[in-house]
Amino acid sequence: MSTKKRFFSFFIMLLAFSMLLVGCSSSEETSNEDDNSDQSESEKDTLVFGRGGDSTSLDPIAVTEGETFRVTCNIYETLLKYGEQDMTINPGLAKDWSVSEDKLTYTFELQEGVKFHDGTDFNAEAVVFNFERWMNGDADQFPYYSMFGGYKGEESHVIESVTAVEDYKVEFKLKRPQTPFLQNLAMSPFGIASPSAIEEYGDKFRENPVGTGPFKFSEWRPNERIVLEKNQDYWQEGLPKLNKVIYTVIADNSARLNALISGEIDLLDGLDPQDATQLTDDLQLFERPSNNVGYLGLTATREPLDNKLVRQALNHAVNKQELIDAFYGGKGDPAVNPMPPVLEGYNDETEDYEYDVDKAKALLEEAGYPDGFEMDLWAMPVARPYMPNAAKIAEALQQSFKDIGVTANIQTKEWAPYLDDARDGKFDAFLLGWTGDNGDPDNFLYTLLDKDNIGSNNYSYYSNDEVHDLLIEAQAETDQEKRIELYKKAQVIIKEDAPWIPLVHSKPLLAGSKDIKNFKPHPKGSDILTNVEFE
Incomplete structure (x- = not known):
């Protein structure tokens, strides 16, 4: 056989062998893909x-918005936790606890053998580290910590000390009784984070969360x-x-x-x-389960909304039931008070501002604005459980205010700067809402409308000393009937001052x-x- 013929025969054999290998390889890959496909169909384990x-942060203590908590409640755990679908208090990272007779000392026995995601130990020192971090901050850094009355060094701060008594026992001493103290500890912002990770990441911890x-x-x-x-x-x-x-x-x-x-x-x-x-x-x-309020905030430090009569006039201009029928499919109740009726302490005798255009116009004239005025009306850029379509609701409110001579210019911006500007009092009127965190009236009235929380959760910058005194007294009152009466009195005053137009308690x-x-x-x-x- 000539060299040329031998080469040609070798080439044909090599080509055939290569094709056989390709066929085997292709068959194997197809088989693997089919196996993976069958597995993904029968054992689906990823939820989208x-x-x-x-979210605006993955450090829950740094924010007040629900899109962060939606994620972080699965990364971090709190000392106590709520029931599966209610606000009852149950063991969390703390397996047991005791309270002194004077309600000033709380001692928690912690779960043992728990690790943070970075492999470090969860223990009493980690709890102390987190609380020391929060209490030594301020409203800009850790706005939700105001649930404990303020920050270290402030007279209103309710926590005197947090001490690691043993490796898995931590003790809180309070300056005065705080009845919702246990409920507060179960709130999402107070998830316990890895001290090592906080020290490692510093300002970048919000992007690198590490919990248990x-x-x-x-x-x-x-x-x-x-x-x-x-x-x-x-x-x-x-x-x-x-x-x-x-x-x-x-x-x-x-x-x-x-x-x-x-x-x-x-x-x-x-x-x-x-x-x-x-x-x-x-x-x-x-x-x-409904535990919320959607509202239009009226920033009480901005003219002419600093005039109570103007705020009352705007309340009279809104037909809440029409909003609920149009934008909630009827699944909601008109809001009268800043807290929902499902909470103990709700004042069902509070009279709402009836929808009355003529009365609204008369109040504007009495306030010195017979021809109305112009303001910005800010609409959230995101759907929230208490407000699924803020843009449409803003348009409806715009028309309602037009009927009484008020020009409302609708504005919006991205969610994070929206919240920042609202917190800083830069808006005239703004749509927002709140979903309750702990099942206590304190979480609505004190958190959202007390002067202590201006610059954190009190976006309307509402301040009333009488309301403040009632809410602080209610925090320390251990007789539940007396607490309820204090909250009911506060709701009457708030209604008269009208820092909001409460719109709806939705059924998300x-x-x-x-x-x-x-x-x-x-x-x-x-x-x-x-x-x-x-x-």
Whole structure:
């Protein structure tokens, strides 16, 4: 055989052998892909949660907004926790506790063998470290810490000391009784973080959260998604059941619903009640227990809203039931007081400002504005449980105010700067709301409307010394009947001063795929996903 023929035969054999190898390789890869596909269908373990806006931080003590708490309640844990779907107090990182007879000393026995996500130990020293960090800050750094009356060095600060008595025993001493103290400890902002991680990351800790919770932080792409992964070393055996949770931002309500219908996401919050009829048979509807208020804040330090008569006039201009019918699908109740009726201490004898255009005009004339005035009306850029469509509600309010001669120019901006500017008193009128954190009236009236919280959660900059004295007295009062009377008196004064137009106590809707199991929406507005799984 010639050299040319031998070469040609060798080439043909090599080509055939190569094709055989390719075929085997291709067959193997296809087989693996099929195996993975079968596994993903039969063992789905990633939950994609669609929401209307991004978190502003992953350090929960640094903010006051629910989109942060929605995520961080699965990264961090608190000393105490609420019930599965109520605000009862249960063991958390503290397995037991005792209270002295004078209600000034609280001693907590801590869970042992718990690790932070960075492998360091959770113990009494870690608890002390976190509280010392918070109390030595201020309202700009840690706005929610004002639940304990202020900050270290301030007369109003209720905590005298936090001490590690033993490795797994911590003692709180108070300057005065604070009846909702245990309820406050269970709030999402007071999740215990790794001291080592705080020291390592400094100002960047908000982007690198480390707690003891069922899920560990993996990734944050701002305004796009946050990814959490299963904590393989979680101290509660067999939990969590999911391997991964992805919080994805889809700002538009309709687009978010379409993503659920198409299977792009598994669960969504902020379902527009008017869209509930679009849910298909392979989806399920969830209703969050109502514990909220949606309101229009009227910044009491900005002219002409610094005039009580003007604020009262604006209250008379709003038909709340029409707003609820138009934008909540009727699923809500007109708000009279700043706190919802489900809370003990609600004053159901408070008289609301009836919808009366003529009365509103008369009050404006009495206040010196017979021809009305002009102001900015700020609308939230995100859907929230208490306000699924702020833009549309702002348009309706704009027309209501126009009817009494007031020109309201609608404004908006991104969520984080919106909250910052509202906190700093830069808005005239602004739409916001609140979902209760601890099941106590203090969390609405003191947190949102006491002068102690101007610059933190009191965005309307409302200040009334009589209200302040009632709320401080109520915090220290251990007789529940007396506490209730104090809160009822405060609500009457607040109603007269009209720092808000309380609009609605909504019944928030969520929707998810039919195969989601054990998802139980919580009244505080953020949901711990430890037990959630797919069928």
